Amino acid sequence: MNTSTIASNSSINREIEGYxxxxxxxxxxxxxxxxxxxxxxxxxxxxxxxxxxxVVDNLNLTVPRGAIYxxxxxxxxxxxxxxxxxxxxLRPTRGTASLRGYTIHDHLREAQRLTGYMxxxxxxxxxxxxxxxxxxxxxxxxxxRSVARSRALDMLSWACLDGQNVLDxxxxxxxxxxxxxxxxIQAMLHKPDILILDEPTANLDPVARREFIELLNKATNxxxxxxxxxxxxxxxxxxxxxxxxxxxxGFLNHGKLIAxxxxxxxxxxxxxxxxxxxxxxxVSGTNLIKIVKEIRDRLDATVSTTPRDxxxxxxxxxxxxxxxVAGIVANHPDVTITDIAQEEENLESIFxxxxxxxxxxxxxxxxxxxxxxxxxxx
Ligand SMILES: Nc1ncnc2c1ncn2[C@@H]1O[C@H](COP(=O)(O)OP(=O)(O)OP(=O)(O)O)[C@@H](O)[C@H]1O
Ligand SMILES: [Mg+2]
Numbered sequence: 001m002n003t004s005t006i007a008s009n010s011s012i013n014r015e016i017e018g019y020x021x022x023x024x025x026x027x028x029x030x031x032x033x034x035x036x037x038x039x040x041x042x043x044x045x046x047x048x049x050x051x052x053x054x055v056v057d058n059l060n061l062t063v064p065r066g067a068i069y070x071x072x073x074x075x076x077x078x079x080x081x082x083x084x085x086x087x088x089x090l091r092p093t094r095g096t097a098s099l100r101g102y103t104i105h106d107h108l109r110e111a112q113r114l115t116g117y118m119x120x121x122x123x124x125x126x127x128x129x130x131x132x133x134x135x136x137x138x139x140x141x142x143x144x145r146s147v148a149r150s151r152a153l154d155m156l157s158w159a160c161l162d163g164q165n166v167l168d169x170x171x172x173x174x175x176x177x178x179x180x181x182x183x184x185i186q187a188m189l190h191k192p193d194i195l196i197l198d199e200p201t202a203n204l205d206p207v208a209r210r211e212f213i214e215l216l217n218k219a220t221n222x223x224x225x226x227x228x229x230x231x232x233x234x235x236x237x238x239x240x241x242x243x244x245x246x247x248x249x250g251f252l253n254h255g256k257l258i259a260x261x262x263x264x265x266x267x268x269x270x271x272x273x274x275x276x277x278x279x280x281x282x283v284s285g286t287n288l289i290k291i292v293k294e295i296r297d298r299l300d301a302t303v304s305t306t307p308r309d310x311x312x313x314x315x316x317x318x319x320x321x322x323x324x325v326a327g328i329v330a331n332h333p334d335v336t337i338t339d340i341a342q343e344e345e346n347l348e349s350i351f352x353x354x355x356x357x358x359x360x361x362x363x364x365x366x367x368x369x370x371x372x373x374x375x376x377x378x
Contacts, residue, residue: 025194025231026063026086030095032056033081033255056081057255058095063233063248068220070246071235078255079235080120083198086233087117100193113142116187116230120198125172125179130156133171134186141190148189155185158224159215177208181215188219191228195219198235209238213245279318283311283325285337294328312343 034052056078063069073079084090086097088108097104099111126133131152138148156162159181166174171182180200187195200216201209222229236242242249243263250260259266288311296303301315315321322340329335 023065024062025065025067025100026061026069026097026233028059028061028082028086028095028097031059031082031085031092031097032094033078033085033090034093052093054093055255056085056092059252059255059257061250061257061260063231065231066229067247068216068232068234068245070242070249071233071252072237072239072242072249073235073252077252079252080198081255082252083117083196083233083235086196087115088112113190114193116141116190116192116195118183118187118195118197118200120202120235122179122183125174127170127172129169130161130167130171130182133182134189137186138189141192143190151189152185155188155224158218159185160211161185176203177205177211180204180208180212184212184215188224188230191225192230195230195232195234197232199237200234201236201238201241209241213241216245278314278316279321280343281313281315281318281321282339282341282343283313283337284309284339284341285335287332287335288337290332290335291325291328295325298324298328318342 032054033056034054036052055076059078059082061069061071071079071082081090085092086099086104088104088111092104100114102108102111102114104111128136131149134152134156135145135148138151139145141148143151153162156167161167161178161181166178171179174182180203184197184200187197197216201212204212216232216234218224220230220232234242234246246263248260248262249266251258251266286309288309289305292303292305292311295301295311295313299313299315299317299321301313301317303314304312306312313321317324325337325340329337
């Protein structure tokens with residue numbers, strides 16, 4: 001980090017200290033991450049960032065004490081990058097953040113001690129049994145070995161992972177759903193004030209997702225320990241799920257926080273920002289992916305796909321909707337539609353509108369090319 005960045009961070013640190021007495025538990029101030037960019041065109045276009053690309057751009061978000069903050073945004077929006085900066089795995093290029101008043105520049109160790117972090121992926125789980133692994137990780141988080149062991153046993157039993165055959169099997173042989181729960185348990189083991197969960201339900205089947213959400217609800221409602229209620233930041237793509245559990249929502253797009261607030265405030269904001277008259281349809285069926293482009297083109301619609309083989313279509317041409325879709329499907333014998341429902345304004349539709357409003361044309365598909373390759377089950 002150069003001297004001018006240090007200077008600006010010191011003044012930001014002073015400023016952020018002023019928030020430590022407020023009810024915000026997580027706060028970012030102009031948090032920015034610039035990654036070096038490979039192509040010549042991007043070097044020229046992003047020269048104001050020293051030839052790099054700001055994937056998190058002047059982010060100011062606020063998570064109140066006791067909130068479940070849903071951190072939403074499309075692929076590549078910068079959610080994981082934000083989270084990695086918050087937990088000290090990436091160094092911000094500019095700006096800073098505080099966790100319960102501890103800034104990540106000056107008091108990272110303290111901030112980490114009061115945070116439980118669940119990463120979005122673990123490429124390789126160790127060949128260890130769960131209790132031994134949790135004992136070791138608990139000690140890293142400052143717990144005595146015996147406390148870590150007894151908490152591990154409690155939490156494994158709480159998550160229904162305490163069968164003898166499960167405990168005797170090394171965790172690298174566990175199913176994806178079991179491994180996710182294990183990651184969640186390791187994040188909670190030291191009963192941290194803050195839980196930061198990066199797409200905790202990715203790769204889970206619907207039953208495991210539901211179980212996971214129930215665990216999270218218990219954790220945040222004192223269902224696990226009466227003396228402990230965490231503040232949660234959770235990134236997710238499953239918008240209905242986030243809508244169900246979050247008390248505050250932030251939408252990130254192209255590294256910028258484009259909206260933040262309660263669901264009610266977001267609904268109101270979007271009503272102000274968009275033209276009235278857009279209708280949302282939820283289309284269920286099979287092979288729907290094949291008709292996305294035609295629906296988008298012919299109804300001038302925004303279309304999003306969901307993991308449950310549904311399309312969410314936002315269009316101003318509601319009157320033409322049924323006839324147009326029927327006409328499109330008639331030309332695709334392998335596509336079937338089982339249901340079309342007209343939706344109330346929900347989080348997903350709000351998100352679609354916000355995304356459309358702030359969409360930046362990506363020249364030459366650059367964003368796609370620069371997206372790091374990773375395996376996702378979405
Ligand atoms: N180490 C890196 N070097 C260069 N670019 C990176 C690096 N890590 C992430 N990026 C880029 O930063 C952008 C934001 O990535 P990030 O993983 O934060 O997004 P995300 O919102 O978590 O996406 P997803 O929903 O797919 O998990 C992407 O375009 C990605 O390619
Ligand atoms: Mg991510």
